[in-house]
Amino acid sequence: MTDQLPLLDWTPAERRDDGMQRAVDHADAVVHSWSDRAGELLLEYAAQRGPWMVEDLREWAYVHGLPSPPDGRAWGAVVQRAARAGTIIRIGWQEAKSSNLSPKGLWALATANASKPQVLDTDGGRQ
Numbered sequence: 001m002t003d004q005l006p007l008l009d010w011t012p013a014e015r016r017d018d019g020m021q022r023a024v025d026h027a028d029a030v031v032h033s034w035s036d037r038a039g040e041l042l043l044e045y046a047a048q049r050g051p052w053m054v055e056d057l058r059e060w061a062y063v064h065g066l067p068s069p070p071d072g073r074a075w076g077a078v079v080q081r082a083a084r085a086g087t088i089i090r091i092g093w094q095e096a097k098s099s100n101l102s103p104k105g106l107w108a109l110a111t112a113n114a115s116k117p118q119v120l121d122t123d124g125g126r127q
Contacts, residue, residue, distance in 0.1 A: 027069035
C-alpha cells in the first residue's frame with residue numbers, strides 16, 4: 001500500500017469514502033455479499049415507507065435477518081451507493097437517537113413526491 005497518500009493529505013471526502021469502503025469490504029469478507037443483501041433490504045424498506053433514517057433502516061434490516069456488519073459504517077457505503085444510483089434521495093435532516101440527537105440525513109425513495117426538503121422532530125412530526 002505504498003501508493004496511497006498519507007491520510008493527512010486526503011480531503012475529507014476522500015477520508016469518508018475510504019472509511020466507508022473499508023467498512024463495507026470488511027462486512028462483505030465476514031458475511032458473503034452482505035452489502036448486496038443490505039442494498040436489497042434498503043430498497044424494500046424505502047418502498048414501504050415515507051421519509052426514513054438509516055438508524056431505522058438498520059433496526060428493520062436486522063429484524064428481517066440481515067446480520068450486523070462488523071463496523072456500522074458499512075451502512076454508509078450501502079446508502080451512498082443507492083443515492084449515487086438515484087434510487088434514494090436525501091430530503092432533509094432529522095435528529096438521530098443513535099447519535100445524541102445530532103442531525104442525520106432523512107432519506108426517501110426517489111420519486112416526484114420526495115423532492116421537497118423537510119426536517120422532522122425526534123418523534124417524526126414535521127416542524
